[in-house]
Each structure stands twice: as C-alpha cells, then as structure tokens.
Amino acid sequence: MTQVRDDRLEPALVRLIAVVLLGGMLGILNSTMVAVAIGPLSQEFGTSLNTIGWASTGFLLAVTAMIPFTSWAVDRFGSKRMWTIGLLTFIGGTLACALAWGVGSLIAFRVVQGIGAGILDPLVLVLLARAAGPHRAGRVMGLMGVVLSLGPVLGPVVGGAVLQGLSWRWMFIFGLPLGLVALVLALKVIPTDPPRGGEEPFAKLDVVGLALLGPGFAVLVLAMNQSAERNAFAVWQVLSPLILGAVMLLVYVVHALRERRSGPPLIDLRLFKSGSFTASVTVMTLSGLATFAGLFALPLYYQQVHGMGTLEAGLLVTPIGAGAALAMPLAGGLSDKIGSRSLAQGGAVVAAFGCFILTTVDADTSAVWSSVAALVVGLGLGFVGAPTMGSLYRTLPMHLVPQGSSVLYMLNQLGAAIGIALVTVILKTIGDTDALKGIHGVYWFAIGTLAALFVATLFLPGRIEAPAAAQTGGSADDPQPVSGQQSADASSSH
Numbered sequence: 001m002t003q004v005r006d007d008r009l010e011p012a013l014v015r016l017i018a019v020v021l022l023g024g025m026l027g028i029l030n031s032t033m034v035a036v037a038i039g040p041l042s043q044e045f046g047t048s049l050n051t052i053g054w055a056s057t058g059f060l061l062a063v064t065a066m067i068p069f070t071s072w073a074v075d076r077f078g079s080k081r082m083w084t085i086g087l088l089t090f091i092g093g094t095l096a097c098a099l100a101w102g103v104g105s106l107i108a109f110r111v112v113q114g115i116g117a118g119i120l121d122p123l124v125l126v127l128l129a130r131a132a133g134p135h136r137a138g139r140v141m142g143l144m145g146v147v148l149s150l151g152p153v154l155g156p157v158v159g160g161a162v163l164q165g166l167s168w169r170w171m172f173i174f175g176l177p178l179g180l181v182a183l184v185l186a187l188k189v190i191p192t193d194p195p196r197g198g199e200e201p202f203a204k205l206d207v208v209g210l211a212l213l214g215p216g217f218a219v220l221v222l223a224m225n226q227s228a229e230r231n232a233f234a235v236w237q238v239l240s241p242l243i244l245g246a247v248m249l250l251v252y253v254v255h256a257l258r259e260r261r262s263g264p265p266l267i268d269l270r271l272f273k274s275g276s277f278t279a280s281v282t283v284m285t286l287s288g289l290a291t292f293a294g295l296f297a298l299p300l301y302y303q304q305v306h307g308m309g310t311l312e313a314g315l316l317v318t319p320i321g322a323g324a325a326l327a328m329p330l331a332g333g334l335s336d337k338i339g340s341r342s343l344a345q346g347g348a349v350v351a352a353f354g355c356f357i358l359t360t361v362d363a364d365t366s367a368v369w370s371s372v373a374a375l376v377v378g379l380g381l382g383f384v385g386a387p388t389m390g391s392l393y394r395t396l397p398m399h400l401v402p403q404g405s406s407v408l409y410m411l412n413q414l415g416a417a418i419g420i421a422l423v424t425v426i427l428k429t430i431g432d433t434d435a436l437k438g439i440h441g442v443y444w445f446a447i448g449t450l451a452a453l454f455v456a457t458l459f460l461p462g463r464i465e466a467p468a469a470a471q472t473g474g475s476a477d478d479p480q481p482v483s484g485q486q487s488a489d490a491s492s493s494h
Helices: 011-035 038-045 054-077 079-098 103-132 134-165 175-189 207-230 236-257 269-273 275-305 310-338 341-358 367-395 398-429 435-457 489-493
Strands: none
Touching (some): 011 054, 011 079, 011 103, 011 134, 038 103, 054 079, 079 175, 103 134, 103 398, 134 275, 207 398, 269 275, 275 310, 275 341, 310 341, 310 367, 367 398, 367 435
C-alpha cells in the first residue's frame, strides 16, 4: 500500500524555523554591517585600513576555524546546548565590541563574536535538516535561504544608515536586543536533545583533525582575503598562507584516510564517494563564488560609473537578495516534489542571463534596467541554492548531517572568499584604466562560473518518487547516503 506523505509544516516546526533563522541572521547582519564601517573605524581609532580590516578578517577566520569542531560537538553535547553556548558567546562578544576602547580590543572581541557565529552557522543547517526530514528539506532550506540571501545585502544598507546618524558602537548595540530575544525564544522553542557523551561507543574528538582542518580552511580564506586587500596574488602575504593552508589540508586527507583505532576522523572523507553529495557541495561552492562576485562588483558600478554614494549604491544592490529571497521558498518546495537537477539547471541559465545583461551596462544605462538585471540574477541563484541544499539533506543519513553541514559551509565560505579575491584582481588588471570594462569583466567571469556550476548540476538527483517506507538510513560505520526516494519521518525523533 502506498504511503501518503505529509509535507505540511506543523506549527511547532514553523516556530523552530523562525527562532533558528533569527539566531542565524545575527552573524550575517553583523559581519556585513561592519564591512562598510572599515573607513569610519579607521578614522575613529587613528589606524590604517589594513589594521582595522582585521576586525572583519579575524571574525571570518574564527568562524571558519570553529565549524569542524561544531560538527563533532553537536552530538557530544546536544544541539540545544551548543546553540545556547553559541548565542551566549556571540552576544557577549557583541557587547564587548560595543565597549571596545581601542583597535586591539575591537579585533579581539570580533574574534569572540566569530567563535559564537562559527557555532551558530552550521547548527542552523543541522537543526533545520533534522527537524524537517529529507522529504521537506527543500522547502525548509528555501526558507533558510531567505535569510542567507537578504543578510549580505541588508547588512551594508543598515550599517550605512546607522553610520550616517549614530556612532559606530550602535552597529553592535543594535544586535544586542535581537540576540537576547533569540536566546529567550531558543530556550523555549528548540527541543532538548540528550547528548551522546555518556553513550558507548562514542567517537572521541579527533584532535589532530581539529588542528588541521579548521585552521587549514581559515588560512586559505586568509590567503584569498589578502589577495583581495593587496590587489595581487604573487606576493608573500598571499602565497605563504596559501601554501600553508594547502599543506594542512593535504596532511588532513592523509590523516583521515589512514586506518587507526583511536576513532573516526573529524570529517569522514568517504562522504565524497556519493556523487550527489559531491555535486551538491560543488554547486554551492560555485554559487558562493558567483554570488559574492556579483555583490562585490555591482555597488562599485554605481559608485564609480554613476558617482553614487555608499548608501544609495547599497540600496540598489538589494534586488539581488530580494530575487533570491523570492525564489528560494518556491524552488525549495518544488524540489521536494520534482527533484533538484532541473530547477538548479534552470536557475543557472537565468542567473547567467542576468549577468549577461550586466555586461552591457554603461554610464547611460538606467538604474531601473540594471536593477532588473540584478533581480534576474538573484532569482536564478535562488533556484540554484535551495534545491541544491535540499538535495544534500535528502541524501545524507541523519547521523552525518553535522559533517555534511560543516563541509558545505566551509566550502561555500571559501568560494565566497575566492570570488571576492578574483573580482579584485579582475578590477585591478582590467579596471585600472577603464572602470566599466572591469565591471564587465567581473560579470563575464560570473557567467563562466555559472557555466561550470551548470555542469555540476548534471550530477544532482533528478525526479523524486514517493517513499515506500520511512527510514533514516545508515549506521555510524556506513557513510553512504540514503537515496532521494527514501523518507525520514523517523528523523523527527532527533
């Protein structure tokens, strides 16, 4: 007898989604708000832009380094406990940033904020994926995508508005009541899950892996950040961390693949035996690269070609985020019914078309036309992101969701950092003499990235059949993903 699948989002699940997304939004908004305040902060503390830039770089590196630890700790201590710890750490760091007395203290407290965000960010994916189950993963990831899409474009707008009339400290004070509300609601709404720390057997923390993986990715992100900051690649400030990060990740691969009795590696590389998992994380990495390339170049177009101010240019970037926010819930819900492949492919084509329009803009182009093109780009990227994330969580066994989330988030962060670095190089080499040609070059680069993304979507799962039985699939020793046809209604017990 065919099992009828209930795809509705229960009120308890809706509340959980809202509370988790509120907490997840804090780090995104705060990091993008501070990015527009580098100039004012440099003047406030009487220091160079390179020095104050570490307020953003330190935050980003702390986030990246914490993600692998969180993938282990969520089972060891329980997701609700880790979420609470992450919120408390982030709120404490935010308060300390608002009270910072110098550039050194501000950078240090931003690192504390980054540690909190490094706990919260992957947990957003873990909590939502476990609560939704595979058969509703696309819809829930679509709702999460609204926050991920709007955060990077709303942050600069809010930050610019705050800086026009208030002290820079208000950028941090602004987040305190939101953080406290998120904490109170989390304590009430997020269900308590018993930690597995007292169970046997339980995987011990892979200390060697922890020392290699998170810092290795963080150092690679630092290399990309330095490349963007210095408008160059072949300099020691870029090559040194790049080589160090590559060596650390290579050593981790050797460490993770060798047989040993001390316990499993921090991230099991056998995850990549699944073509669907590999395709999903590849698509999301390229999506991060294309997204941040577009977000980085568009305000420069308005500022350098049209002579607009920071706030006005920031407002005109919002169509990218608005388009993605509109598309993601729709695309996520559709992917639960028809699969991810065709939706992601269509999204890549639409986004590439929007980028092509932006390769034709000039000083006489109406802001309305460029905004329409940006909206098209956002709509296309929205149809890529939500179905792809839904695909990943439909095919992962529940016990591997934390590891999968860590891999996805780290590679997406790295893709974004690479995108910004490459855009900076393009603008430096092409746009030095002609800013408009540099902008066009960035969007041709984005089109090339989307073409590679389209190829990767060929390996995403196609149409989904109705599940014959409910199961979570997989044991701790079998990282092979369950198929897209399998249901995980039992996952609600998590």
